[in-house]
Amino acid sequence: MGKRHISLKDLANELGVSISTVSRALKNHPDISQSLTKRIQQLAKERNYSPNPLAMGLLKQQTRMIGIIVPDIVTHFYSSIISGIESIAKQHGYYIVIASSNESYEKEVETVENLLKARVEGLIVCLSQETKDYSHFNKLVENSIPLVFFDRVCHSLNVPTVTADGVVAAKNITKHFHKNGCKRIAYISGPMYLNISKNRKEGYLQGLKECGLEFNPELLVECNLSPEDASRATEQLLKLPVLPDAIFGLNDTIAFAAMKEIKRQNYKIPDDIALVGFTDEFHSTVVEPTLTSITHPTWQMGQEAAKLFFKCIDGNIKTSDQIVLETELIIRRSSVKKR
Amino acid sequence: MGKRHISLKDLANELGVSISTVSRALKNHPDISQSLTKRIQQLAKERNYSPNPLAMGLLKQQTRMIGIIVPDIVTHFYSSIISGIESIAKQHGYYIVIASSNESYEKEVETVENLLKARVEGLIVCLSQETKDYSHFNKLVENSIPLVFFDRVCHSLNVPTVTADGVVAAKNITKHFHKNGCKRIAYISGPMYLNISKNRKEGYLQGLKECGLEFNPELLVECNLSPEDASRATEQLLKLPVLPDAIFGLNDTIAFAAMKEIKRQNYKIPDDIALVGFTDEFHSTVVEPTLTSITHPTWQMGQEAAKLFFKCIDGNIKTSDQIVLETELIIRRSSVKKR
DNA sequence: TTGAAAGCGCTAACAG
DNA sequence: CTGTTAGCGCTTTCAA
Numbered sequence: 095m096g097k098r099h100i101s102l103k104d105l106a107n108e109l110g111v112s113i114s115t116v117s118r119a120l121k122n123h124p125d126i127s128q129s130l131t132k133r134i135q136q137l138a139k140e141r142n143y144s145p146n147p148l149a150m151g152l153l154k155q156q157t158r159m160i161g162i163i164v165p166d167i168v169t170h171f172y173s174s175i176i177s178g179i180e181s182i183a184k185q186h187g188y189y190i191v192i193a194s195s196n197e198s199y200e201k202e203v204e205t206v207e208n209l210l211k212a213r214v215e216g217l218i219v220c221l222s223q224e225t226k227d228y229s230h231f232n233k234l235v236e237n238s239i240p241l242v243f244f245d246r247v248c249h250s251l252n253v254p255t256v257t258a259d260g261v262v263a264a265k266n267i268t269k270h271f272h273k274n275g276c277k278r279i280a281y282i283s284g285p286m287y288l289n290i291s292k293n294r295k296e297g298y299l300q301g302l303k304e305c306g307l308e309f310n311p312e313l314l315v316e317c318n319l320s321p322e323d324a325s326r327a328t329e330q331l332l333k334l335p336v337l338p339d340a341i342f343g344l345n346d347t348i349a350f351a352a353m354k355e356i357k358r359q360n361y362k363i364p365d366d367i368a369l370v371g372f373t374d375e376f377h378s379t380v381v382e383p384t385l386t387s388i389t390h391p392t393w394q395m396g397q398e399a400a401k402l403f404f405k406c407i408d409g410n411i412k413t414s415d416q417i418v419l420e421t422e423l424i425i426r427r428s429s430v431k432k433r
Numbered sequence: 434m435g436k437r438h439i440s441l442k443d444l445a446n447e448l449g450v451s452i453s454t455v456s457r458a459l460k461n462h463p464d465i466s467q468s469l470t471k472r473i474q475q476l477a478k479e480r481n482y483s484p485n486p487l488a489m490g491l492l493k494q495q496t497r498m499i500g501i502i503v504p505d506i507v508t509h510f511y512s513s514i515i516s517g518i519e520s521i522a523k524q525h526g527y528y529i530v531i532a533s534s535n536e537s538y539e540k541e542v543e544t545v546e547n548l549l550k551a552r553v554e555g556l557i558v559c560l561s562q563e564t565k566d567y568s569h570f571n572k573l574v575e576n577s578i579p580l581v582f583f584d585r586v587c588h589s590l591n592v593p594t595v596t597a598d599g600v601v602a603a604k605n606i607t608k609h610f611h612k613n614g615c616k617r618i619a620y621i622s623g624p625m626y627l628n629i630s631k632n633r634k635e636g637y638l639q640g641l642k643e644c645g646l647e648f649n650p651e652l653l654v655e656c657n658l659s660p661e662d663a664s665r666a667t668e669q670l671l672k673l674p675v676l677p678d679a680i681f682g683l684n685d686t687i688a689f690a691a692m693k694e695i696k697r698q699n700y701k702i703p704d705d706i707a708l709v710g711f712t713d714e715f716h717s718t719v720v721e722p723t724l725t726s727i728t729h730p731t732w733q734m735g736q737e738a739a740k741l742f743f744k745c746i747d748g749n750i751k752t753s754d755q756i757v758l759e760t761e762l763i764i765r766r767s768s769v770k771k772r
Numbered sequence: 773t774t775g776a777a778a779g780c781g782c783t784a785a786c787a788g
Numbered sequence: 789c790t791g792t793t794a795g796c797g798c799t800t801t802c803a804a
Contacts, residue, residue: 098576099552101781112791117783125789144550148496149781151487152796167516168715173507177533189530189551194516211483212528213438237437350719375716380689382721440797451775456799464773488797491780 100141109137151213158188160403161209163219165197165246165319169347171373171392172220175244178396179218179403186404188215197319199224206230216240216406218399221248223319226287240406244399246288254402254415256395260293261300263388263421267342267370268301270386270423274431276340276368280313282327282352284344291316291344294372298342313338317348324351332359339367340429346371346378346387353381353428368429383427391419439480448476490552497527499742500548502558504536504585504658508686510712510731511559514583517735518557525743527554536658538563545569555579555745557738560587562658565626579745583738585627593741593754595734599632600639602727602760606681606709607640609725609762613770615679615707619652621666621691623683630655630683633711637681652677656687663690671698678706679768685710685717685726692720692767707768722766730758 102120106113111130119126119134120143126134137143151157160183164172176192183190191214195202202222207230209217216239219231228248234241235251247255264281271279281298284291295314302309312334317327324343328351331338341356343349349371356367363369363383371378374389398417405411441459445452450469458465458473459482465473476482490496499522503511515531522529530553534541541561546569548556555578558570567587573580574590586594603620610618620637623630634653641648651673656666663682667690670677680695682688688710695706702708702722710717713728737756744750 098578099781103781113781114783114792115790118790127789130789146491146781147551148487148490149796150783152485152491152780152798153782153784155796157487167506168509168512170507170509173512177506180531180533191528192515192519192531194519212486239437350716353719377689377714377716377719380692380716380720438797442797452797453776453799454774456797457774460799466773469773485797488780489799491782491796492798492800494780 099146100143101146102143105134105137105141105143109134156215157213159212159214160188160190160400161212161214161217162190162192163195163202163205163209163217164192165195165220165222167192167194170375171345171390174392175220175396175399178393178398179400180396181393182397182400182404195222197223199227203230206234210234210239216242216403218242218244218403220244221246221288223285223288240403242399242402242406244395246290249289249416254406254411254417256399256402256417256419257289257293258388258390258395258419258421260290260421261297263372263423264294264297264342265301265304266297266423267372267388268298269305270425270429271340271342271368271370272301272305272307274340274364274368274429276431277307278310278313278336278338279307279340279342280315280331280338282324282331282341282343282348283314283316284319284348285316294344319345319347321347321351324348325355328352328355332356332361337361337367340369341367342370343372345373346375346385348372349385349387350375350377350381353385363428364431368431370429374424378424378426381428386426386429387424388421389424390421395419438485439482440485441482444473444476444480444482448473495554496552498551498553499527499529499739500551500553500556501529501531502534502541502544502548502556503531504534504559504561506531506533509714510684510729513731514559514735514738517732517737518739519735520732521736521739521743534561536562538566542569545573549573549578555581555742557581557583557742559583560585560627562624562627579742581738581741581745583734585629588628588755593745593750593756595738595741595756595758596628596632597727597729597734597758597760599629599760600636602711602762603633603636603681604640604643605636605762606711606727607637608644609764609768610679610681610707610709611640611644611646613679613703613707613768615770616646617649617652617675617677618646618679618681619654619670619677621663621670621680621682621687622653622655623658623687624655633683658684658686660686660690663687664694667691667694671695671700676700676706679708680706681709682711684712685714685724687711688724688726689714689716689720692724703767703770707770709768713763717763717765720767725765725768726763727760728763729760734758 102113102116106116119131193205244256315327317323371387374387378385378387441452441455445455458470532544583595654666656662710726713726717724717726
């Protein structure tokens with residue numbers, strides 16, 4: 095094995111000076127003579143010295159690690175956001191530690207604890223679909239440990255958040271449907287305690303109103319966020335005495351599942367039923383028909399979340415730092431009726 | 434801010450004993466009296482004590498962090514492998530630090546350095562598509578720092594690897610095409626210095642031979658792994674005086690791009706051109722027609738890679754530890770001609 | 773049965 | 789201009 099990293103001490107010994115001299119020289123402290131500084135820096139480069147972050151961390155009580163908790167890591171939406179976070183983290187010389195809650199409340203609680211034990215400096219979190227109780231985040235808030243929520247957030251905790259404007263997005267979807275002649279517009283939602291479900295419902299209702307359509311409760315079905323349950327929800331809609339002529343899903347996963355189920359029952363998209371998704375996964379353009387969807391600026395969401403995080407670190411966060419990003423309706427074939 | 438974590442010292446002060454006593458009690462050292470041990474452990478639990486990993490790391494010279502380098506994090510293939518790695522890492526009480534090379538050699542080199550600076554205990558790596566030179570890994574090998582490659586690997590370095598059996602897989606694809614009446618079977622490959630491209634070519638050639646077909650160089654085109662270049666490669670195939678009647682892509686990203694291009698030119702899949710992908714991304718079942726593909730046991734690949742990693746850590750690795758996993762051809766509609 | 777002290781790598785206050 | 793020292797949290801001899 096052997097020694098893998100050399101230390102200040104190694105350098106100091108080799109040059110016959112003290113450790114602190116080396117330390118100072120390396121940061122160009124004016125106290126050290128030009129020539130010595132040069133010699134020391136030279137040797138450091140030769141030996142490929144790099145400071146031991148553990149020692150630094152211990153001393154400064156900081157690890158330069160950000161904990162990220164996402165419902166899952168395999169969805170493009172989240173991994174793209176993670177990329178965005180990473181890009182900012184790297185600029186600040188921080189590392190990210192990623193953990194997945196697998197959409198489980200229990201695992202989320204456990205994960206928070208673990209990351210704290212690992213001494214991350216703070217957390218950037220998207221809540222699991224099961225999470226209704228937020229007390230596991232209290233400890234962070236009380237100790238003013240940096241905490242940022244994105245996408246699925248909890249406003250009661252007074253924590254900075256980054257979200258996409260689901261109200262406007264859902265309103266636009268609804269109006270888009272209406273413009274295409276749809277009158278029975280259905281919404282497959284997630285659990286209503288999630289802000290994303292609620293916001294999109296809000297926009298859905300506003301949209302209906304603006305279009306002069308009445309809200310029909312049987313056209314709003316809830317499901318958990320699994321493809322299986324989304325299929326079930328779709329089936330439920332398709333069993334209605336009068337079919338819906340449009341469906342929009344809380345996200346693309348749900349929309350894809352709905353698409354499969356609609357096809358399975360031999361209805362035509364968009365002519366029998368128009369379909370719109372949400373979050374614009376990469377494959378929206380590959381499915382048949384191509385899926386109309388709401389794009390999220392995921393990369394940017396990640397970046398904004400990371401920026402808020404560093405504002406927390408620097409201690410100049412306003413509790414009112416609630417960033418809401420615009421989305422865009424990308425119209426493809428799944429929602430445009432040929433008439 | 435205040436103190437966020439309590440230390441042995443805190444506990445010791447509170448009980449009026451020495452730090453070392455507390456330390457020993459917490460690990461049930463027989464020297465400490467039963468009653469004291471109990472009292473100490475009780476307080477530790479109350480105060481929610483957890484050892485400071487930085488201090489431990491500094492002392493033991495280990496960080497319990499594994500560095501992972503993947504070409505990108507947003508592809509399901511990689512994120513799923515990462516999940517697999519994480520599951521094993523967690524069992525061993527290790528954390529993973531994920532970095533992406535973005536398919537760039539330069540960034541890969543830089544990333545290796547950064548992770549080493551961060552004192553990860555070793556690396557689990559999938560090479561970038563540009564990487565032909567492996568000297569940035571020499572340092573690890575020389576210092577026997579644990580290093581494991583998966584999927585895109587370098588055999589010359591004598592490092593343990595986990596791969597999928599691309600030869601057999603590509604052979605099966607070729608034979609599957611032939612069974613469906615295809616005679617002009619094309620292969621859109623990646624750069625040939627990548628083992629995955631080479632292996633699949635090998636299998637492709639074997640398959641042709643077994644089917645009594647001759648290899649036609651114009652039916653093998655290379656592209657870098659971007660959708661854009663894959664489209665270009667597809668176009669090239671579609672410009673041939675005689676069309677291919679089957680195409681298999683190095684991976685699903687390429688296959689999806691090929692699918693788009695084929696559709697754009699108004700050819701029918703599978704009847705004009707049969708299509709098969711590789712790696713079985715989630716959306717294979719949603720595209721139209723559903724995409725025949727080779728599934729990789731990605732989760733398992735990650736797990737195996739992590740297990741090899743810990744064998745390295747424990748020092749009982751054989752240089753011959755080369756794990757090759759079986760794949761499976763999942764036949765869907767894109768490759769079955771109606772005749 | 774318990775405590776004191778050294779040391780992991782580093783910085784910073786304090787002495788020369 | 790440079791060296792000494794203390795201390796971050798912990799384990800581990802060595803002493804008592």
